[in-house]
Amino acid sequence: MGIFNFLLDFDFKVLFLFIFVFIIIADFLKNRNPPNYPPGPFSLPLVGNSFSLVRKHPNKYFSKLADIYGNLCSARIGVFNMVIVSGYKTLKEAIVTQADNFVDRPHFATGDRVYLGGTGGLFMSNGETWKRQRRFALSTLRNFGLGKRTMEQSICEEIRHLQEEIEKEKGEPFNPAGLFNNAVSNIICQLVMGKRFDYSDHNFQTMLKYMSEIPRLQGSVWGMLYEALPGVMKHLPGPHNKIFSHYDAVLDFLSQEIKSHKKDLDHSNPRDYIDAFIIEMENHNESDLGFTEANLALNSLDMFQAGSETTFNTLLWALVFLIKLPDIQDKVQAEIDGVIGQTRQPSMADRPNLPFTDAVVHEIQRMGNIVPFVGFRMAANDTTLGNYFIPKGTPLMLNLASVLFDKTEWETPDTFNPGHFLNAEGKFVKKEAFLPFSAGKRVCIGEGLARMELFLFLVGLLQKFSFSVPDGIELSTEAVTGTIRAPHPFKVYAKAR
Ligand code: HEM
Numbered sequence: 350m351g352i353f354n355f356l357l358d359f360d361f362k363v364l365f366l367f368i369f370v371f372i373i374i375a376d377f378l379k380n381r382n383p384p385n386y387p388p389g390p391f392s393l394p395l396v397g398n399s400f401s402l403v404r405k406h407p408n409k410y411f412s413k414l415a416d417i418y419g420n421l422c423s424a425r426i427g428v429f430n431m432v433i434v435s436g437y438k439t440l441k442e443a444i445v446t447q448a449d450n451f452v453d454r455p456h457f458a459t460g461d462r463v464y465l466g467g468t469g470g471l472f473m474s475n476g477e478t479w480k481r482q483r484r485f486a487l488s489t490l491r492n493f494g495l496g497k498r499t500m501e502q503s504i505c506e507e508i509r510h511l512q513e514e515i516e517k518e519k520g521e522p523f524n525p526a527g528l529f530n531n532a533v534s535n536i537i538c539q540l541v542m543g544k545r546f547d548y549s550d551h552n553f554q555t556m557l558k559y560m561s562e563i564p565r566l567q568g569s570v571w572g573m574l575y576e577a578l579p580g581v582m583k584h585l586p587g588p589h590n591k592i593f594s595h596y597d598a599v600l601d602f603l604s605q606e607i608k609s610h611k612k613d614l615d616h617s618n619p620r621d622y623i624d625a626f627i628i629e630m631e632n633h634n635e636s637d638l639g640f641t642e643a644n645l646a647l648n649s650l651d652m653f654q655a656g657s658e659t660t661f662n663t664l665l666w667a668l669v670f671l672i673k674l675p676d677i678q679d680k681v682q683a684e685i686d687g688v689i690g691q692t693r694q695p696s697m698a699d700r701p702n703l704p705f706t707d708a709v710v711h712e713i714q715r716m717g718n719i720v721p722f723v724g725f726r727m728a729a730n731d732t733t734l735g736n737y738f739i740p741k742g743t744p745l746m747l748n749l750a751s752v753l754f755d756k757t758e759w760e761t762p763d764t765f766n767p768g769h770f771l772n773a774e775g776k777f778v779k780k781e782a783f784l785p786f787s788a789g790k791r792v793c794i795g796e797g798l799a800r801m802e803l804f805l806f807l808v809g810l811l812q813k814f815s816f817s818v819p820d821g822i823e824l825s826t827e828a829v830t831g832t833i834r835a836p837h838p839f840k841v842y843a844k845a846r
Pocket residue numbers: 471472473483651652655656657659660663719720723724785786787788790791792793794795796798799
């Protein structure tokens with residue numbers, strides 16, 4: 350009996366050892382880099398460099414790799430053997446000069462599960478469906494007011510609501526995140542579903558909370574483990590499951606909106622993106638180029654996710670920097686007082702007359718560095734980038750942070766300096782390396798809207814209030830881990846002017 354047990358035990362040990370060695374060899378062969386592939390750190394079998402990524406802040410880890418290995422380097426994160434593209438010139442070569450080679454996004458486990466196998470939505474989709482959906486979204490953005498007074502009016506109306514809400518705090522310290530999120534999301538609501546939600550709407554607040562948590566969970570260790578081992582992780586309990594329950598809840602909320610839009614649709618008078626999409630759907634076969642109801646919900650979700658988190662967190666960074674630099678806050682207020690005064694609502698026509706304020710908004714976006722790494726692109730063909738070989742199918746990570754802090758492009762890359770965007774006469778000047786919205790064929794579709802929102806919201810807030818923090822509090826410029834760089838929660842005083 351003892352000998353039998355020993356043999357059984359022994360056989361299993363050999364079998365396990367054999368399987369282990371086989372997996373390691375298969376993993377090595379599968380992930381062997383071709384000659385002249387961008388250099389990178391040694392990576393462990395199976396997990397690659399995932400542990401280093403998790404140990405450090407992911408953003409810091411990628412930036413450090415670029416410092417050590419250069420503007421084109423590689424790392425293996427879970428299943429992805431990816432190339433990290435850094436620095437203005439190299440990044441521009443990839444996404445502008447070689448736009449067609451790097452326009453697609455690779456598949457993600459999370460994206461595949463939520464976005465119809467990676468074929469749905471505006472962000473994850475590729476090919477003809479992406480082109481058609483992107484064009485349709487852009488034309489709807491234009492039709493419903495981007496670049497027209499209507500969107501500007503919606504933003505100004507929302508600023509009034511926000512100002513009233515802040516006044517209710519009566520000068521007591523409050524956390525601005527929830528209010529800013531609701532205000533900015535209401536702009537996307539107007540565009541997508543033709544209405545706004547009150548700041549006390551419990552149901553909407555819950556949706557916003559879920560949408561804020563999703564990028565944080567995706568950027569967390571649990572989110573990364575899911576990406577690396579989806580087949581295993583989907584059966585295990587853990588916070589990663591919240592990613593999917595949150596997505597389901599938000600998509601359900603949007604589907605309800607789509608249903609009620611269908612009930613009172615007037616074909617001759619589309620009110621918003623949902624109406625326009627439903628009308629367009631009637632010209633297409635089921636599943637033709639993504640004109641389906643399921644995809645309408647996913648596209649709407651993308652507008653919220655891409656449009657709200659980014660913009661409201663930039664406004665939070667604005668408070669962080671202006672509170673840390675009260676002289677700059679004073680100077681912006683003085684410029685606004687001189688040009689608009691404290692009672693008239695701001696408009697986009699004021700922007701050319703407020704060069705310092707405009708420069709400050711740009712510098713907030715640069716230092717806020719809200720999307721430090723653009724969710725992947727993928728090489729469509731074997732190609733050469735820099736002097737390196739990039740095989741077809743390689744995922745690329747675009748290090749936008751390295752462009753916004755590129756030492757060869759900015760005078761004082763690590764210091765808040767509105768002078769980056771001003772000439773000697775104090776006039777606003779554009780900078781080529783200012784790429785918070787990325788560039789090329791997949792450049793952010795909401796850039797125009799976001800820039801309008803940031804300018805009007807910031808002017809509207811500083812016109813009415815001076816912001817500070819309770820004595821002894823030092824605001825941090827470090828961010829919470831996640832795919833979007835959000836500041837740590839903080840409370841502010843808003844003193845009426
Ligand atoms: C401060 C605000 C914003 C920032 C910093 C920002 C930044 C970005 C970045 C870096 C990308 C990735 C582009 C690439 O892959 O190269 C992107 C994509 C996208 N953004 Fe924005 N964004 C902002 C606001 C908005 C708004 C308001 C909307 C809504 C209309 C929006 C909708 C999108 C969409 C749908 C995409 C995917 C485009 C595609 O893959 O074709 N964004 N954004």
